Each structure stands twice: as C-alpha cells, then as structure tokens.
Amino acid sequence: xxxxxxxxxxxxxxxxxxxxxxxxxxxxxxxxxxxxxxxxxxxxxxxxxxxxxxxxxxxxxxxxxxxxxxxxxxxxxxxxxxxxxxxxxxxxxxxxxxxxxxxxxxxxxxxxxxxxxxxxxxxxxxxxxxxxxxxxxxxxxxxxxxxxxxxxxx
Numbered sequence: 001x002x003x004x005x006x007x008x009x010x011x012x013x014x015x016x017x018x019x020x021x022x023x024x025x026x027x028x029x030x031x032x033x034x035x036x037x038x039x040x041x042x043x044x045x046x047x048x049x050x051x052x053x054x055x056x057x058x059x060x061x062x063x064x065x066x067x068x069x070x071x072x073x074x075x076x077x078x079x080x081x082x083x084x085x086x087x088x089x090x091x092x093x094x095x096x097x098x099x100x101x102x103x104x105x106x107x108x109x110x111x112x113x114x115x116x117x118x119x120x121x122x123x124x125x126x127x128x129x130x131x132x133x134x135x136x137x138x139x140x141x142x143x144x145x146x147x148x149x150x151x152x153x154x
C-alpha cells in the first residue's frame with residue numbers, strides 16, 4: 001500500500017447512533033494510523049423509511065431521501081474533519097449492507113465502522129440486520145458500535 005495507514009469506512013444511516021459510532025472511533029483510534037476515512041450513507045429504495053436525517057439539525061419535511069443522506073454524511077464527515085485523516089463523502093443507493101461492503105471493498109478498507117440500533121422499530125428491521133450482514137460479508141474487520149445504555153431514573 002502506497003499510503004501510510006488504513007482506509008476506514010464509517011457508515012451512517014442518519015441516526016444519532018451512527019454519529020456516536022464515528023465519535024467512538026475517534027475516542028480510541030490513532031489518527032496517524034488512518035490514511036483516509038470514507039463516510040458512506042446508503043439510500044435504500046426498498047425500505048419504508050429510505051433515509052431519516054436525525055443528526056444534521058435541518059428539519060425539512062419536504063427534504064428528499066438523497067438530501068437527507070447528503071446532510072447526514074456531511075454531518076458525520078464534519079465531526080471527523082480536522083481529526084487528521086483525509087475524509088471523503090459518498091452517498092450510494094441500494095441495499096445498505098451490500099453497498100457498505102461494496103464501498104469497503106472498492107477502497108481496500110482496513111476497518112468498517114457501523115452502528116447497531118438506535119431507531120425504534122426500524123432498529124431491528126434495518127440497522128440490526130445491516131450491522132449483522134456487514135459483519136458477515138465485509139472484506140475487513142468491522143467495529144459495531146452499540147448504543148450507550150441509558151441510566152435508569154430513580
């Protein structure tokens with residue numbers, strides 16, 4: 001490999017949990033060992049909720065799925081920019097797990113970061129299965145970041 005460090009793919013589905021996953025990577029990884037980070041959002045044409053942007057702060061009910069995906073990818077990239085590695089943004093269309101694996105394969109990723117959970121009903125249908133499918137099919141190690149447990153109120 002010509003560049004020093006690995007290429008990391010950080011997947012976002014627009015959930016707060018996917019933003020937390022990117023921050024988790026920053027909490028322990030050495031930015032000098034990462035050459036580039038690709039932030040990837042996938043619009044699923046088959047899902048009832050193709051893409052929900054819960055993280056950019058933009059509240060636009062007429063926003064298209066592609067705009068929501070672009071905003072969410074930009075938000076996650078914004079957190080990672082300035083940390084050290086070069087950051088690129090990609091929005092893909094198709095099955096989320098398949099597209100995340102394709103993106104990782106295309107860039108020769110050394111790590112994929114994906115969130116598990118975080119969206120109520122779709123959490124089990126989309127995110128849980130997406131994280132599992134990425135784990136089974138990715139060409140490299142996968143970091144699955146689970147939601148932090150909420151503290152019980154007394």
